[in-house]
Amino acid sequence: MKHFILDGCEIAFDEGDTLMTAARKAGVHIPHLCWHPELGESGACRICTVKADGRLVAACTTRAAPAMMVQNRTEELDDKRRLLLQMLFVEGNHFCPSCEKSGDCLLQAEAYEVGMTGPHFEEFYPKRPLDASHPDVLIDFDRCILCKLCVRASNEVDGKGVFALGGHGIGTHLLINSPTGKLGDSEFAADDFAASVCPVGAILPKRCGFSVPIGDRRFDLNTLDDLAHAVGEQSAHADKQANDSSDD
């Protein structure tokens, strides 16, 4: 099996693996927001920026190559990640204390992970109306970070194309495919895959707020590294089982 070097450790990879997918299988966390193991590549958030053979690249769109030297959690890279996260925080309206996603939010978790303690930049305070038209799900555009995970999930998995991007530059925004542009008039359903992929609190199910108390949530109880490690062990276990069964 081929290997590349990630922060001094050998990481095995299969042909076609990106640095991100290979690291995930190996149980190593590369900070990210717009990447999802079940969806196509994007490269939009740039939080996964790593240094591969001296060049800054997005780990989620860069193919692993044998003997590639990759830096992930260096001070230099985490400094860049912190600024990128701060950009996302000031671009939207993110008030963690009042957000139902707090403790379960990847944006918040990655921000803690790289030591972000404040917004650093001035807040943009955009005015974005909330869409509560759907009976089971609400969309709070204030928290949308334009990762396009819902767009891709609805296209690639649900086959509904409920979401798309509109506008350009700082005016880029999420569009909903319905005659009125409202979620309630779209084909969206609460059990769509797209309803579950939002890394932040932009797409939220109704009537189950705070059912898990703050403090007991995913990222309250586990570090991102622990979670990645668990995924790595699962993947190694699955590989072992596959090998065992092929031996039979």
Add this chain to the structure above:
Amino acid sequence: MPYDVLTAKYELHWIFLQSFVALGISLFKLVYTKLNGMRSLEIANEQELVESVIRRYGNQRHALVQILREVQEHTHWLYPDVLRQIADAVGLTLAIVNGVASFYHFFYLQPVGRYHFLWSDNVTDRMLGNRKLAGELCRQLGIVPGKSESGAPASLDFTSCTGLADQGPAVLVNQHRILTRMDEQRVDKVAELVRAQIPLHDWPQQWQLVDDQIHRTDVLLSSAPIRGQSLRETLARTNQATLAQIDASKLRGRGGAGFSTATKWRACLEAACPPDASRVVVCNADEGEPGTFKDRVLLTRQPDTVFEGMTIAAQVLGASQGLVYLRGEYRYLLDELLSVLERRRMDHLLGENILGVGGFNFDIDIHVGAGAYVCGEESALIESLEGKRGTPRIRPPFPVERGYLDLPTVVNNVETFCAVARIAEHGAEWWSSIGTTQSSGTKIHSVSGDCARPGIYEYPFGVTIQQVLDDCGANSTNNRTQAVQVGGPSGLCLAAHEFQRCLAFEDVPSAGAFMIFNDTRDMFSIAHGFAQFFAFESCGFCTPCRVGTELVVRRMDKLAAGHGSLFDESELHELEALMHGTTHCGLGATATNSLRDTLTHFRPAYERRLQAPGFTPGFDLDAELEAARRVTGRDDADAHLT
């Protein structure tokens, strides 16, 4: 007066009033029905018209940008019913059609006036007073920039450089007419014509003259356009020999990156192509880099040479489809270019069995852009050709492997194709003997800004900045040249001590812009203008470019407003460092180049605005108390912070 007489009189009045009202109502009804009928007739006509445009493009979704553009030429703006009709007809969701329409600056999702003015807003236009002139036109017409109502006679907005930096201030009217060299008299007359509702084709022709202003020619511009000679030479030898010739000529792409043309073509040839399809040749005529206009002149003077170069590429690559991506700002060149293509078909230089060679089939279509600088990036350009938002693709795969409709695609600049045609005519040795060892041939420069003779200058590679300045009369004016922006805002800003440097890939590379600023110009304002340009043109896909370009503008706005501090300067450095390397494409990576260069070379321009040593907030603290002072009726010294 007796009671009954009074009553009778009132009754008479009442009857009179009643019949008057009844008459009024029926008149109103008549007019209303008539108007309504006319409107529904109009809508029916528009629906039919939209349908005919869509049908002409075979209901193909990858023609979406062309369909939107052509429909809007008739409907003036893209109102919801039209978007819905297009979405249904091409089989895309309304959200996708909305997403594409809202991506491009030239598509309007709000009404615009019957005369819609787009003022070019490059720094060279600003230096010539475009903002003041546009303001005066607004005043005379009673309009506000960026605002319009349905059916309004006129509306006005600003747009990125329209490729007329040598004859500005320039204005696009309804996207297909151009007004150059605007001044106060012209503004007055334009306002008169609008008020009198004079159709655009009756406006004075001399206002719409676009001069080529060629001041120095060399091998590309001095010869007559090529109409088949180079193609015949190409057909007389093997494709391998032609490719070897391009290789030996050491030709590098003229779009800015300077990639070897032969290497690009070879990679495309080596890429797998589906058996039932062929490779694609694309000419990048999306000359969006502010201050660049050499492709406009080449497309005006040498369109045959450009098409000949594309046809040679087609022969070498076995391509049957060619596309020219013409920037929307050059829409006014379209009819002439289409007629040149038609003539070449008649002359058997395009179409089936070109020059009688069985099986050599190649034709060229022109795709007109819709105002998006980012589409100059080749993978964004291909997305746009496919009718999508112009977001750059993840690379690899590169366009030479998987480009237009996933076919191996070569994208070259207008000037590169001209060079290809010349090399096929005169040979590789001839071409590589011109210029420098690493940069063969000539380069066309678009000279604008503070000089006596702005316009087009073609030089062999290796010419010094100083030579160009001398030739265009930059030093004959009273003021010393302070800086030259080479290659546009994404290029380099050079100060006087660097004017002995050479224009060549190995020293100062250039995509063709050469903007001159004399010592009366405020280099901070120039960099501020460029920062605004990048924020305006960011596609919005990746975080560092979408938010970073906006943050840079806000910082510079703060400095311009007199609230700058050393803290802000260090913030600008930090943003600059972040955006180099973390962005998805070159737009974001180069967006802070002029900031970096002006901070290095022209720091006094910033220092004037960086008085405070520590942090200064972006707003006036004392002014924020104004509301409280009003409410309390106080204005004494204690009610103020200073």
